[in-house]
Amino acid sequence: LIGYGSSSLWTVVKSYHFRKVSKMYHTSTQRKYWTFRDEKEISQRKNALYADFFKELEDKNTSRIVELPTVEELDQLCIFYEFELLDLCKRFDPPMPITTIATAIVYMKRFYLVNSMMDYHPCDIMLACVYLATKVDEYNISIDKFLTMVPEKDKERAKSRILGFELLVMEKLKFHLTIHCPYRPVEGLLIGIRTIIPESVSKIDELKSNINNFLAKVLHSQALLIYPPSQIALAAMIEAGQNAGLDLLEQYLKQHVMRDISADKYIQLVKKLKDIQDMCHRSPSRINLNKKAKIEEKVRIYRNENHNPDSHAYKRLRDEEEKIFEQRQAEKRTRLARDKKQRESKLLR
Amino acid sequence: MEDTRGNYCLGCKTSSYQNPKLKFLVNACGHRLCDGCIKAMFVRPTAPCPQCGTILKRNEFRDHLFDNADVEKEIDIRKKILKVYNKQEHDFKFATDYDDYLEEIETIIYNLTNGINVDETKAKVERYKKDNQALIARNRSKLNVEQERITNMVKEQLKEIEIKRERQLLEEKEELRKRKSDKEALLDDLTYADVSVDKVLANYKKTQAQQFNKKNVLNMNTNEKVVFITTGNKEEIYTYIPIKEDNVGPKAPSIGDILRDKYVKNVHVAEELKGGGFLPTIACSRAIQEAFSCLLD
Numbered sequence: 263l264i265g266y267g268s269s270s271l272w273t274v275v276k277s278y279h280f281r282k283v284s285k286m287y288h289t290s291t292q293r294k295y296w297t298f299r300d301e302k303e304i305s306q307r308k309n310a311l312y313a314d315f316f317k318e319l320e321d322k323n324t325s326r327i328v329e330l331p332t333v334e335e336l337d338q339l340c341i342f343y344e345f346e347l348l349d350l351c352k353r354f355d356p357p358m359p360i361t362t363i364a365t366a367i368v369y370m371k372r373f374y375l376v377n378s379m380m381d382y383h384p385c386d387i388m389l390a391c392v393y394l395a396t397k398v399d400e401y402n403i404s405i406d407k408f409l410t411m412v413p414e415k416d417k418e419r420a421k422s423r424i425l426g427f428e429l430l431v432m433e434k435l436k437f438h439l440t441i442h443c444p445y446r447p448v449e450g451l452l453i454g455i456r457t458i459i460p461e462s463v464s465k466i467d468e469l470k471s472n473i474n475n476f477l478a479k480v481l482h483s484q485a486l487l488i489y490p491p492s493q494i495a496l497a498a499m500i501e502a503g504q505n506a507g508l509d510l511l512e513q514y515l516k517q518h519v520m521r522d523i524s525a526d527k528y529i530q531l532v533k534k535l536k537d538i539q540d541m542c543h544r545s546p547s548r549i550n551l552n553k554k555a556k557i558e559e560k561v562r563i564y565r566n567e568n569h570n571p572d573s574h575a576y577k578r579l580r581d582e583e584e585k586i587f588e589q590r591q592a593e594k595r596t597r598l599a600r601d602k603k604q605r606e607s608k609l610l611r
Numbered sequence: 612m613e614d615t616r617g618n619y620c621l622g623c624k625t626s627s628y629q630n631p632k633l634k635f636l637v638n639a640c641g642h643r644l645c646d647g648c649i650k651a652m653f654v655r656p657t658a659p660c661p662q663c664g665t666i667l668k669r670n671e672f673r674d675h676l677f678d679n680a681d682v683e684k685e686i687d688i689r690k691k692i693l694k695v696y697n698k699q700e701h702d703f704k705f706a707t708d709y710d711d712y713l714e715e716i717e718t719i720i721y722n723l724t725n726g727i728n729v730d731e732t733k734a735k736v737e738r739y740k741k742d743n744q745a746l747i748a749r750n751r752s753k754l755n756v757e758q759e760r761i762t763n764m765v766k767e768q769l770k771e772i773e774i775k776r777e778r779q780l781l782e783e784k785e786e787l788r789k790r791k792s793d794k795e796a797l798l799d800d801l802t803y804a805d806v807s808v809d810k811v812l813a814n815y816k817k818t819q820a821q822q823f824n825k826k827n828v829l830n831m832n833t834n835e836k837v838v839f840i841t842t843g844n845k846e847e848i849y850t851y852i853p854i855k856e857d858n859v860g861p862k863a864p865s866i867g868d869i870l871r872d873k874y875v876k877n878v879h880v881a882e883e884l885k886g887g888g889f890l891p892t893i894a895c896s897r898a899i900q901e902a903f904s905c906l907l908d
Binding site: 284442449451527530 | 854856857858859860861862872873874876877878895897898899900901902903904905906907908
């Protein structure tokens with residue numbers, strides 16, 4: 263069943279000032295700004311993000327009780343919170359669509375690509391990402407209803423956190439809020455296969471469940487930051503076909519889809535699909551709670567207190583900022599009053 | 612600024628809104644009274660006005676033109692004064708004298724309308740009347756002549772229009788008659804003439820066409836010129852250029868392909884969505900396009 267009640271159809275967005283483009287992946291911000299070459303590039307960026315921070319800490323004191331967290335450990339923590347996110351979203355009633363969940367996870371991934379986990383703790387950011395994703399994907403839910411699903415004891419604190427971080431998350435994402443997920447391409451491929459290869463019709467359920475497993479696994483990997491959603495969908499399809507006994511690679515892809523495309527492009531595509539499948543098999547799993555606690559402890563000790571809304575340092579910073587602001591306002595007021603007096607005295611003279 | 616809904620008779624307080632056929636008459640003081648009230652009040656030849664108390668005469672009522680009582684009053688006064696003060700521009704040597712004269716008239720009218728120095732003003736008017744009796748009489752006769760001339764002109768114009776209309780009617784009658792006689796002549800020719808039937812018909816047609824053209828030529832000369840409106844600037848005609856997008860992937864099947872190759876059989880659209888115009892072909896097309904977008908990236 264395909265329900266396309268949500269966001270606009272494949273429409274042409276025409277405006278008199280910009281080029282005419284359609285709202286599809288090949289003209290999207292995802293392709294332009296948030297797609298990287300490979301996993302190496304992503305890890306390089308992350309290392310660069312933490313390099314200065316860790317270097318400073320290293321220089322400060324050489325002997326410490328608890329080790330600094332490594333970048334891999336922080337990654338694992340992020341993945342843990344992604345799983346938490348999944349659990350949270352499964353609790354929603356009415357059930358949250360998979361596109362919303364995927365959108366939230368991609369937001370988190372992107373956020374921690376440009377921000378350090380020492381500055382912003384994932385448990386707050388996770389909630390903000392989910393809330394933002396519900397808005398973007400038109401799964402509208404009020405903040406109060408949202409909070410009933412969240413297992414926080416202090417609802418007021420959670421509410422102020424979520425609403426406070428929402429804007430921050432949007433800003434750090436450069437306001438590129440449309441995420442193209444592989445789910446609709448999968449639907450498209452399924453339609454194609456059912457039409458072109460009649461034998462597949464009987465095996466459709468098996469195919470679908472295999473595909474869903476594949477996509478669930480690949481969600482936690484870096485694939486959505488590297489490959490276009492159509493390729494991920496195709497990789498899922500082909501692997502599911504293999505498991506169900508159909509050689510979709512040969513029958514559907516080569517003979518039908520790529521029949522007008524040159525051979526070397528076909529080979530390139532097949533290689534990419536293999537890479538995606540490989541990435542899926544290597545996809546990180548959830549670390550156990552012990553490990554997570556250890557990492558979180560490290561994070562708690564070394565986090566940048568200036569950004570932690572609970573800490574004294576944060577409050578102090580905010581107070582200082584306000585003081586400076588007040589000072590400037592007062593100065594401005596006295597200056598204006600003085601100018602006014604001067605002008606009036608001139609007139610009276 | 613009053614609308615007719617608010618037009619009250621000052622005697623019985625019925626409004627023209629309640630009784631649209633209500634006819635108002637005004638008198639010297641400008642206040643409206645309806646027919647019924649006048650009949651009731653003016654059993655005697657004079658009676659006071661119910662609003663302001665001025666004594667009114669029964670035969671001085673006329674149709675009301677304006678809703679504002681002051682304006683009506685002023686109209687009456689103006690007519691009376693101008694009957695007395697009826698000097699024309701050519702009676703004065705200097706333009707300034709004429710202006711002063713006009714200003715005097717206006718002052719008198721204003722005073723009488725608003726009740727300022729009424730006795731004085733009336734005395735002034737009487738004095739003027741006595742002094743200039745001869746002049747007044749002469750001017751009055753002149754005015755009469757002028758008015759007669761205008762009324763004559765108007766009558767003549769009306770006559771001309773009548774004549775034209777009658778002429779047109781006659782012409783039309785004539786034309787009908789002529790056509791009838793032509794047809795009869797044609798029938799006669801067909802029966803009795805020695806020329807062939809085709810020739811007769813051709814002849815008839817030719818004469819009819821000639822007459823038709825003559826009539827049209829006459830009409831065209833009297834018709835107004837037909838004006839063709841053109842826009843001054845020659846803009847380029849808009850030509851539609853379909854958008855070309857590169858989806859960096861294999862070509863997705865078009866709507867036609869989808870229908871022909873029966874992709875759409877594998878798509879199920881919920882009944883509610885069909886009502887919004889979401890046809891299965893659209894959903895199908897979109898899914899397949901997304902599946903092919905950037906496949907070769």
